[in-house]
Amino acid sequence: MLDGGTTVMADGLVASGAPDEIAAAVNAGTKVWILSHMALADHHDLEAKALAAATGIICPSAHAAGELRARHGTPYIVVATPGAERANPAEGSEPQHIVAVAALLPNKCQTLLVEALSRLQDLAWTAALIGSHDADPSYAAVVRAAVEHYGLENRISITGELTGDALEEQWHRADLSVLISRSESFGMSVTESLAHGIPVLVRQGTGAVEALGDTGAGAALDLSDPGTLASTLRTWLSDHALQERWRSRALTAREHLHGWDTTAATVLETLERPPR
Incomplete structure (x- = not known):
């Protein structure tokens, strides 16, 4: 005692x-x-x-x-x-690069993101799923199978857990971050995204909405309709003005992080x- x-x-x-x-x-x-x-x-x-x-x-x-x-x-x-500690602003990529920084777990819904991206193969983009695949190997296998099923191996990389320069390189390349967990007490990858001046998509009803706040640097989505994520990503990929607006607001939010x-x-x- x-x-x-x-x-x-x-x-x-x-x-x-x-x-x-x-x-x-x-x-x-x-x-x-x-x-x-x-x-x-x-x-x-x-x-x-x-x-x-x-x-x-x-x-x-x-x-x-x-x-x-x-x-x-x-x-x-x-x-x-x-x-969050402010980092060097991301420079982005051509084509647009989307990152999802979270362990491969069912709650994090990487399969939903893969399915959404599979509907956008007529547009130019790349994506990276960045996080440990050891916490739930069976779900990680499901995610890999989904990528292969849709023939997206050359567009979606499953990196495993990254740290240091390798993680920073992904942030440096990113144009958009996605955290669509079913539940999230806060969502530190949201503030890490904003620390790099990267806008974020999050799920309504989770703590990630609080992390995004009223920055306007992205959006909180009602994902009860599974098509919402795909339509939002299509709009963002197709609308240069929206990309610039979200990016500008992410850079502003970066300056106000505690x-x-x-x-x-x-x-x-x-x-x-x-x-x-």
């Missing part, structure tokens, strides 16, 4: 598996803050018990905080949105608060 006077911040997925230990630590005088960035969907009661026992909860977005309150009625939540120092300051101020 932790001694009184200690402050601990625990990841929500780990903390939700140990509600009794959290309660004991708090009762002994330890401040235990839970960083809740993803629901423990299969263990609602454990999650609820852990959150209720904790000193408080930190969420990465108002969207995530709202979902947590809706599930558990948890009142004491602090929002600390992730930061850094990780702001996020850290919010978290540190929170951890220093007296217990409830």
